[in-house]
Amino acid sequence: CCPNSPYRDFAVAQTEELCRAYPFNGIFFDMLFWPYVCYCDYCRARFEREAGAQPPEVVDWHNPTWMAFQRARERWMKEFAGELTAAVRRARPSMTVTHQMSPVLHGWVLGMPYSLAEHCDYCSGDFYGPAIQQSLVCKIYEAISTRKPFEFHTSRCVHLWDHVTMKSAARLETQASLAPAHGSAFMFIDAIDPEGTLNRGVYERIGRVFAKLAPYEPYLGGSLTADVAIYVSPESRFDFRENGVPVNRQAPGASNMSLAASMPHLNAVMGAAKALQEAHLPFAVVTPANLAALHRYRVLLLPDVLVMSDAEIAAIRAFVAQGGALYASGRTSLVAENGVPRADFGLAEVLGVSYQGTGATGLSFITPREPALASVVEPQDHLIHHGGQLQVVATTAEVLATVTLPYYPETGGTVLRPSFASIHSNPPGPTGSAPAVCLARWGQGLACYAAGAIEAEEHAISRDLVAALVRRLQGGPARVEAEAPRFVELTVFAKEAEQRLNISLVSLRDAEEPLPCRAAVRVRLRRGERPVALRALPSGEAHPYDEPAPGVLHFVVPDLETLRLFELEYEVNR
Incomplete structure (x- = not known):
């Protein structure tokens, strides 16, 4: 039902009636989004009133009228959510209100803006992808939720389409453990059985997981702290390859069911998150709503941001000018918000490169030219890249790697191409000179540009290169670092008033049984800070540590299976 139709008044009245009649503690509005692009008489008339045009029926992300229609759809849905929240407030002011916020990782068709969070007491949503998806969502919710804790839910079965196959106890525990690691609430979803019965064994298994995690709750809180942030652009949840496709032939483009987003920006965001997680670099998320918080971070990643406003560009320029470091890839800042x-790139001066053209659109390679970069990928001489690389020239930047094309173009051939240099694969051709990775100094800061979204590639070696570039941009060690297997995530929450840090390690290993492993953590205290105690939570028992250098604390976790949480108390010498 269209929220621009009389259905809106019905839904608002029904909400108010229910909330007055029943003493609910809280309400969750599920699936408040557009299931399709609506062209009903109400939507057509409203868009014509507001924009002076008919809503386009062919996708064109370079058409300002199409862009205005998409922004209108988001604005109308947010307005509807606001009216529902207001109805609850009128009927029962003490009730908590939230709306389904899982579309933060969905495509543009659903038309849900991140700013809809303004009408939620806290963000809440369900997701069904791998653990790294949950980790990223927690950081998005941390950035946009008006209050904490936010809430994450997922199914107790392997996915929503399976009513009976339950996740293993280890997987249930892994997913639930990411909640205390991010200071969030958590809920398992059990689909209703038509018979109305409950499976006692299911709830006993879930109960054992919650019994392990409940003792952590008194120690949670604080604010997510990191040296690195990933920029997530709600307006970039689309793909330019959709241009020219009639709306009635569009698929939704993404879901909360899997890791793949089928959208270049979100694919790159997810890849960047995985690169940082595997490198044990704590990270946060920045969106247009919290751009003012850029000063908290040393490095900002802009993963193939498809559209950027002048205001976004101005904020990022100021961040770098004042000493921040930037990693940008692909089309970032090339297209305005309309x-x-x-x-040229809106950030061309900052990045030290200038846009020349589309460049390699299919298979290509990244060839490190600088020894430090080459050492990251050795013994390989090249990195394979499938997402295309723009053609740029370095104006003030130093070229760290160049674009190498395959021996023969990928177009027009078959499995056995008419011209080929290897029977199945297409090897790199002669080394090219076009920039693939560049590094520039601007103002007091640094900027690294990648002509293609390296972070979106599937291979670990590509993520290793991204992590190496981020470490270089940091200009020194992070406040908290860890040495551990790739599947371990490190998160840090600061409680400044209590002079404490919560440091968590979570195994994201997606397997039936946990694999115990060893981790080592290094904390660099700020000037004037001195450690008082390191406690293992929730027991509160002292955990051994040493101080290998002034202001540096080091401790070992020999037995990490799923979750370990530590509280570092420090004092400040004034």
């Missing part, structure tokens, strides 16, 4: 391509 879809109109800029003549």
Whole structure:
């Protein structure tokens, strides 16, 4: 039912009636989004009133009218959510209100803006992808939720389409453990059985997981702290390859069911998150709503951001000018928020490169030219890249790697191409000179540009290169670092008023049984800070540590299976 139709008044009245009649503690509005692009008489008339045009029926992300229609759809849905929240407030002011916020990782069709969170007491949503998806969502919710804790839910079965196959106890525990690691609430979903019965064994298994995690709750809180942040652009949840496709032939483009987003920006965001997690670099998320918080971070990642406003560009320029470091990839800052391509990158001066053209659109390679970068990928001489690389020239930047094309183009051939240099694979051709990775100094900061979204590639070696570039941009060690297997995530929450840090290690290993492993953590205290105690939570028992250098604390976790949480208390010498 369209929220621009009389259905809106019905839904608002029904909400108010229910909340007055029943003493609910809280309400969760599920699936408040567009299931399709609506062209009913109400939507057509409203868009014509507001924009002076008919809503386009062919996708064109370079058409300002299409962009205006998409923004209108988001604005109308947010307005509807606001009216529902207001109805609850009128009927029962003490009730908590939230709306389904899982579309933060969905495509544009659903038309849910991140700013809808303004009408939620806290963010809440269900997701069904791997653990890294949950980790990223927690950080998005941390950035946009008006209050904490936010809430994450997922199914007790392997996915929503399976009513009976339950996740293993280890997987249930892994997913639930990411909640205390991010200071969030957590809920398992059990689909209703038509017979109305409950499976006691299911709830006993879930109960054992919650019994392990409940003792952590008194120690949670604080604010997520990190040296690195990933920029997530709600307006970039689309793909330019959709241009020219009639709306009635569009698929939703993404879901909360899997890791793949089928959208270049979100694919790159997910890859960047995985690269940082595997490198044990704590990270946060920045969106347009919290751009003012950029000063908290040393490095900002802009993963193939498809559209950027002048205001976003100005904020990022100021961040770098004042000493921040930037990693940007692909089309970042090339297209304005109304879809109109800029003549050059909006951040061209900062990045030290200038846009020349589309460049390699299919298979290509990244060839490190600088010894330090080459050492990251050795013994390989090249990194394979499938997502295309823009053609740029370095204006003030140093070229760290170049684009190498395959021996023969990927187009027009078959499995056995008419011209080929290897029977199945297409090897790199002669080394090219076009920049693939560049590094520039601007103002007091640094900027690294990658002509293609390296972070979106599936291979670990590509993520290793991204992590190496981030470490270089940091200009020194992070406040908290860890040495552990790739599947371990490190998160840090600061309680400044209590002079404590919560340091958590979570195994994201997706397996039936946990694999115990060893981890070592290094904390660099700020000037004037001195450690008082390191406690293992929830027991509160002292955990051994040493101080290998002034202001540096080091401790070992020999037995990490799923979750370990530590509280570091420090004092400040004034």
